[in-house]
Amino acid sequence: MKCEFCHKDLIKTMGSLGEPISIPRIGIIHRSCAEQECCEFCGEKVFLNNETKGEAIYIKSVGAGHALCAEQDLVSKHIFSSRTHLKNISIFELYELRELVQLEINHREDANIEPELF
Numbered sequence: 001m002k003c004e005f006c007h008k009d010l011i012k013t014m015g016s017l018g019e020p021i022s023i024p025r026i027g028i029i030h031r032s033c034a035e036q037e038c039c040e041f042c043g044e045k046v047f048l049n050n051e052t053k054g055e056a057i058y059i060k061s062v063g064a065g066h067a068l069c070a071e072q073d074l075v076s077k078h079i080f081s082s083r084t085h086l087k088n089i090s091i092f093e094l095y096e097l098r099e100l101v102q103l104e105i106n107h108r109e110d111a112n113i114e115p116e117l118f
């Protein structure tokens with residue numbers, strides 16, 4: 001098992017890089033790697049400001065960022081303006097958009113699932 005960020009073996013490097021933690025949609029990474037990772041949009045630590053800036057997401061073409069920062073970035077590029085056609089959006093922006101849409105869908109689907117009682 002390897003860290004998604006530094007690609008070092010998680011078990012062998014546990015002593016120096018911290019215990020492995022699991023990040024949704026990113027994978028398993030070292031605790032210290034998580035603490036070092038900065039948001040590509042606001043530059044703050046991506047896993048430490050989750051209350052105000054949304055959960056960490058990983059966009060292949062961009063890197064790690066807060067969900068809310070990524071959303072604001074897209075809005076500022078006018079991707080959601082009615083005059084924008086999908087054909088005019090670069091493939092990298094489409095990747096970003098796909099991540100955000102998927103995240104929103106997951107949130108809504110999770111909210112709709114009633115907890116099962118046994």
Ligand SMILES: [Zn+2]
Nearest residue numbers: 003006030033
């Ligand atoms: Zn690592």
Ligand SMILES: [Zn+2]
Nearest residue numbers: 039042066069
């Ligand atoms: Zn951010």
